[in-house]
Amino acid sequence: MTSPGTRDEAETEDLDVEEALALVRENSGPARRVPGGHDAPAPHRPADPHHPAAPWPEARARAERAARAAARAARRTPVSVPLDAALGLTLAAPLAALTDLPSFDTSAMDGWAVAGPGPWAVRDEGVLAGHAVPARLTDGEAVRIATGARIPPDTTAVLRSEHGRTDERGRLHPTREVVHGQDIRPRGQECRSGDHLLPVGTLATPAVLGLAAAAGYDTLTVVPRPRVDVLVLGDELLTEGLPHDGLIRDALGPMLPPWLRALGAEVRTVRRIGDDAEALHRAVTTSDADLVVTTGGTAAGPVDHVHPTLRRTGAELLVDGVRVRPGHPMLLARLKDDQHLVGLPGNPLAAVSGLLTLAEPLLRTLAARPAPETYTLPLRDAVHGHPHDTRLVPVVLRGEGAVPLRYNGPAMLRGIAAADALAVVPPGGARPGQETELLDLPWATGGIGVCFT
Ligand SMILES: Nc1nc2c(c(=O)[nH]1)N[C@H]1C(S)=C(S)[C@@H](COP(=O)(O)OP(=O)(O)OC[C@H]3O[C@@H](n4cnc5c(N)ncnc54)[C@H](O)[C@@H]3O)O[C@H]1N2
Numbered sequence: 510m511t512s513p514g515t516r517d518e519a520e521t522e523d524l525d526v527e528e529a530l531a532l533v534r535e536n537s538g539p540a541r542r543v544p545g546g547h548d549a550p551a552p553h554r555p556a557d558p559h560h561p562a563a564p565w566p567e568a569r570a571r572a573e574r575a576a577r578a579a580a581r582a583a584r585r586t587p588v589s590v591p592l593d594a595a596l597g598l599t600l601a602a603p604l605a606a607l608t609d610l611p612s613f614d615t616s617a618m619d620g621w622a623v624a625g626p627g628p629w630a631v632r633d634e635g636v637l638a639g640h641a642v643p644a645r646l647t648d649g650e651a652v653r654i655a656t657g658a659r660i661p662p663d664t665t666a667v668l669r670s671e672h673g674r675t676d677e678r679g680r681l682h683p684t685r686e687v688v689h690g691q692d693i694r695p696r697g698q699e700c701r702s703g704d705h706l707l708p709v710g711t712l713a714t715p716a717v718l719g720l721a722a723a724a725g726y727d728t729l730t731v732v733p734r735p736r737v738d739v740l741v742l743g744d745e746l747l748t749e750g751l752p753h754d755g756l757i758r759d760a761l762g763p764m765l766p767p768w769l770r771a772l773g774a775e776v777r778t779v780r781r782i783g784d785d786a787e788a789l790h791r792a793v794t795t796s797d798a799d800l801v802v803t804t805g806g807t808a809a810g811p812v813d814h815v816h817p818t819l820r821r822t823g824a825e826l827l828v829d830g831v832r833v834r835p836g837h838p839m840l841l842a843r844l845k846d847d848q849h850l851v852g853l854p855g856n857p858l859a860a861v862s863g864l865l866t867l868a869e870p871l872l873r874t875l876a877a878r879p880a881p882e883t884y885t886l887p888l889r890d891a892v893h894g895h896p897h898d899t900r901l902v903p904v905v906l907r908g909e910g911a912v913p914l915r916y917n918g919p920a921m922l923r924g925i926a927a928a929d930a931l932a933v934v935p936p937g938g939a940r941p942g943q944e945t946e947l948l949d950l951p952w953a954t955g956g957i958g959v960c961f962t
């Protein structure tokens with residue numbers, strides 16, 4: 510596996526997260542310029558009437574720039590949430606210790622706290638974790654102690670239970686050398702109150718939640734999840750049972766919300782609009798989400814209402830078609846300065862392509878998450894290419910390579926449902942063994958991105 514990211518690229522990504530965070534800070538000034546960053550408002554390049562579709566990498570870059578401009582316009586305010594609700598979100602304030610850790614001198618082992626050299630007289634009553642300060646030890650005295658219990662004042666060492674024996678008179682003897690201070694965790698060993706533990710921009714992983722709790726936090730200040738409304742278009746869609754009479758099951762209603770959540774979004778509503786232009790217009794104009802995602806209706810058929818609705822609302826098309834297969838009719842529009850719409854094509858794999866091409870960079874940037882590091886693997890088999898467009902092809906990762914899957918047609922989910930990643934196949938196709946960029950699927954990485962609930 511090769512990871513082509515250079516140090517410079519990595520630094521640029523870090524700065525991008527910082528920049529995004531600067532945009533969510535309350536009363537923050539204009540975002541700092543970053544070398545190589547794009548902090549100018551998303552430049553809307555008027556679509557070239559002859560080649561309106563954007564190249565695939567350019568479409569992703571436009572979605573990211575659009576999110577930066579939206580974050581700036583909205584001045585998104587950090588929110589304070591209970592620890593468990595912070596999982597997968599980005600810290601909008603540094604994590605500083607609210608306490609010393611450990612907050613008192615504590616025993617690292619079960620055994621005896623001892624004072625001075627042995628043998629020791631053992632007190633009757635032991636010391637357990639979670640109890641008040643135990644009485645001071647005098648030289649030649651020992652007391653039973655549990656891991657995590659407070660060390661009595663004047664203790665010189667902790668003797669592990671397996672390293673001591675008591676004689677017939679009840680006196681404790683060490684069975685190996687006792688080193689001064691052994692197995693005592695002194696107060697503040699890990700940090701002192703006020704110490705800087707984690708910087709702004711850190712992803713709240715389970716380990717971060719644990720550290721925050723240990724350091725005294727009940728809540729964390731994080732970048733809020735971007736809010737998304739999903740509008741599922743199409744009169745032909747059924748929500749249950751078997752397809753019949755030309756009607757088919759809606760595959761996107763069940764698939765998109767958890768996938769959007771894995772991309773960092775809060776999905777507020779999923780509405781089935783049918784092929785009703787008025788209902789679509791109403792839903793788009795009344796939404797106050799950061800992002801409206803529509804499915805279907807992006808092409809030029811008689812009931813494809815997305816383009817006419819965008820024209821009617823005066824939205825600005827930032828991406829009108831992408832040179833990628835499947836999914837080329839996907840689009841991105843600015844509804845308001847701080848509100849966007851991603852139009853996903855109706856064919857289910859084409860919708861996945863639109864999700865990863867446009868919604869992923871947009872949501873990631875709004876959520877101030879770092880871009881996943883790009884990586885490549887050799888393809889085991891050749892993949893036919895489109896003559897001019899990028900192809901996204903489901904693959905499984907096996908050993909040091911990626912195996913392209915069948916059933917990768919635009920209307921099929923059979924390939925992607927078995928896949929670990931999508932291979933980014935350049936125009937013209939790929940030979941067997943060709944190093945190819947991969948986009949991981951959130952469940953395959955098993956990472957923190959998996960926040961389906
Ligand atoms: N004359 C042309 N026709 C089409 C073109 C084109 O370039 N010129 N592009 C084709 C491509 S490629 C795609 S992709 C689709 C995109 O169409 P729409 O976004 O307008 O989607 P629909 O027409 O509404 O549906 C397409 C297809 O997907 C099915 N569908 C829709 N929603 C769902 C859903 N929620 N779950 C499962 N399946 C869904 C729908 O029944 C259609 O079969 O346009 C081509 N046409």
Ligand code: MOO
Nearest residue numbers: 835836837859919
């Ligand atoms: O681009 Mo369409 O998405 O091929 O099916």
